[in-house]
Amino acid sequence: MSSRLGSSAAGQYMKRVPCRVLRFESAAKHHHYPHAHIVRSTATGRTEAARRAFSHCAARRQPMAGGDNDEQGGGGGGGGWVGVKGAGSLDLRSDVMTVPTPAMLAAVANCTLRDDVFNEDATTRDLEAHVAQLAGKEAALFVTSGTMGNQVALRSLLTQPPFGVLADHRSHIILYEGGGVSSLTGATVQPVVPKNGVHLTVEDVAAHAVVSDDVHATPTRVISLENTLNGMVMPLDEVARIAAFARARGIRMHCDGARLWEAVVAGGAGAGAASGLPAFCAHFDTVSLCFSKGLGAPVGSVVVGDAATVTHARRTFGADPDGGGAALLRASHETARRVEAAWRARGGGLVHPVQTNMCWLDLEARGVSGEAFAALCADEGLVASGGRLVTHYQIAQNEAVVLPRLERVFDRVLGATSR
Numbered sequence: 047m048s049s050r051l052g053s054s055a056a057g058q059y060m061k062r063v064p065c066r067v068l069r070f071e072s073a074a075k076h077h078h079y080p081h082a083h084i085v086r087s088t089a090t091g092r093t094e095a096a097r098r099a100f101s102h103c104a105a106r107r108q109p110m111a112g113g114d115n116d117e118q119g120g121g122g123g124g125g126g127w128v129g130v131k132g133a134g135s136l137d138l139r140s141d142v143m144t145v146p147t148p149a150m151l152a153a154v155a156n157c158t159l160r161d162d163v164f165n166e167d168a169t170t171r172d173l174e175a176h177v178a179q180l181a182g183k184e185a186a187l188f189v190t191s192g193t194m195g196n197q198v199a200l201r202s203l204l205t206q207p208p209f210g211v212l213a214d215h216r217s218h219i220i221l222y223e224g225g226g227v228s229s230l231t232g233a234t235v236q237p238v239v240p241k242n243g244v245h246l247t248v249e250d251v252a253a254h255a256v257v258s259d260d261v262h263a264t265p266t267r268v269i270s271l272e273n274t275l276n277g278m279v280m281p282l283d284e285v286a287r288i289a290a291f292a293r294a295r296g297i298r299m300h301c302d303g304a305r306l307w308e309a310v311v312a313g314g315a316g317a318g319a320a321s322g323l324p325a326f327c328a329h330f331d332t333v334s335l336c337f338s339k340g341l342g343a344p345v346g347s348v349v350v351g352d353a354a355t356v357t358h359a360r361r362t363f364g365a366d367p368d369g370g371g372a373a374l375l376r377a378s379h380e381t382a383r384r385v386e387a388a389w390r391a392r393g394g395g396l397v398h399p400v401q402t403n404m405c406w407l408d409l410e411a412r413g414v415s416g417e418a419f420a421a422l423c424a425d426e427g428l429v430a431s432g433g434r435l436v437t438h439y440q441i442a443q444n445e446a447v448v449l450p451r452l453e454r455v456f457d458r459v460l461g462a463t464s465r
Contacts, residue, residue: 135444136451137429141305141378141403141436144342177348181333182324185356187349192218192304195334195347197226200268202351202359203298203331204231209267212236212255214246217272218302234264244399245280246271248287257295272302273326277382277404277436279309282325289329299329304336304347308402311375331355340375340403342439374439378403381437381445388453392460397433407433414459422458426451 137143158169170188178186189195196219200211211227213220215237219227227233238254240246255266269292273280292299303309303326310322327333332351337343349359379402386400389407397406409419409432416432423430428451441448 135440136427136448138423138435138437138441138448139429139431141339141438143429143436144338144438144440146344150344174348177335178350180323181327181335181350183327183333183350184353185351187356187359189334189347189349190345192302192334192336192338192347193223193226195336195349196223196270196300196302197230198359199300199332199334199349199351199355200227200233200270201231202355203268203300204233207232208234208264210234210236210256210264211268211270212238212251212266213270214272214275215239216275217270218304219270219272233268236266244278245275245284246288247284248291251288251291255291255295255297257297266297268298268300270300270302271330272304273309274305274312274402274404276398276406277305277308277400277402278398279312279401285326285329298331301326301330301333303327303333305339305402306333306335307340307375308379312379312402332359340378340438342374374442375403377442378437378439381442381449382435384445384449385435385437385452388449389456389460392456394456394460403437405435405437407435409433409459412459419455419459422455423452426455428452428455 135145158167174186174188178184187198189198200219204211209232211219211231211233213235217237220235220237227235236254236256238246238250240250251269255269256263258265269288271280271285271288273285289299291297306323306326309326313322327350330351332349332355335348335350337346337348349356351359382400382403382405385405386396389396389405395408395411397408398404400406407419409416419433420430428448435452
């Protein structure tokens with residue numbers, strides 16, 4: 047046991063998102079599986095089919111061809127497309143680790159293949175129109191990754207240098223996008239440490255925003271807020287206060303909403319998804335929304351905003367691809383809370399509060415390294431990366447298998463360190 051438990055602090059979580067274009071869609075009859083599908087349908091019913099597919103993305107699933115014992119992948123005639131009982135159902139590293147289903151593979155084979163640059167691809171047009179409507183915005187632009195979405199949006203909001211982008215110091219745009227804000231846009235990054243340790247407040251913003259006509263200054267031109275950040279929800283009333291501060295000073299607003307769906311389902315944006323998403327998006331000029339995290343799609347994000355900004359974004363980076371469910375999100379949050387309860391019941395502490403689908407175990411307080419914890423998880427057939435455990439919809443559907451394994455890991459970690 048002692049060889050597995052080290053004294054070093056848990057390593058930082060790092061990830062790389064491959065920018066691969068994968069065009070996929072679903073006919074109306076396939077609206078039962080839990081993914082943000084791009085929908086192909088007839089000219090007379092495309093918009094309604096898209097709406098049905100998206101709104102029912104969290105409703106039902108078909109049983110896997112490989113049977114319920116297909117936990118580690120393989121089986122089912124779909125090669126790597128194994129779905130709920132595949133390797134993704136045991137992978138707690140991130141909610142991007144969901145495994146595509148055979149139904150999705152069938153949808154790929156039947157997608158439209160027209161060119162979006164000429165506005166001829168019905169699949170892309172319908173998806174963009176539908177998500178724009180969901181967000182309460184005029185237009186949307188489909189892109190291949192969340193990083194691309196953020197960079198396209200920020201570049202479109204910044205027109206004449208010098209300019210600065212203010213954001214939480216833990217933001218994805220600062221830590222995990224290869225310095226794109228500076229290298230692609232030429233902006234000065236203005237990182238801010240929130241005083242409350244959870245999220246930025248208008249007081250934080252007012253103290254650090256550069257609002258000056260001094261010739262030597264780099265004025266803040268965009269405030270970028272990430273929601274959720276480390277699984278924590280930024281309250282809607284605080285977003286509104288920051289937005290009011292920004293509007294009064296001519297500062298634009300961007301939201302890295304890769305996991306904004308999680309904030310909506312958690313109740314931070316209103317009573318439900320229908321009212322919550324527009325309520326959050328209303329305070330921002332641009333919002334990037336990810337399909338491949340909580341929604342479980344194989345690839346893709348979308349940028350929403352006013353028509354002029356989205357048109358500018360489409361032209362600036364050439365984002366057009368050539369030929370290219372609330373219930374399940376809530377279930378993943380409930381699974382995260384059960385993971386938290388199991389850890390706390392054994393005396394463990396947390397780095398951040400559990401508000402959505404992330405449970406941050408305080409391994410450092412126990413003198414346990416992230417590598418040692420991951421090795422213990424591997425003994426149970428689980429995949430982890432340090433103390434950040436992310437519960438996506440396939441983990442939730444496989445909870446009866448995953449939770450007992452985690453509890454055995456927790457027993458080994460907390461039992462050994464308490465002696």
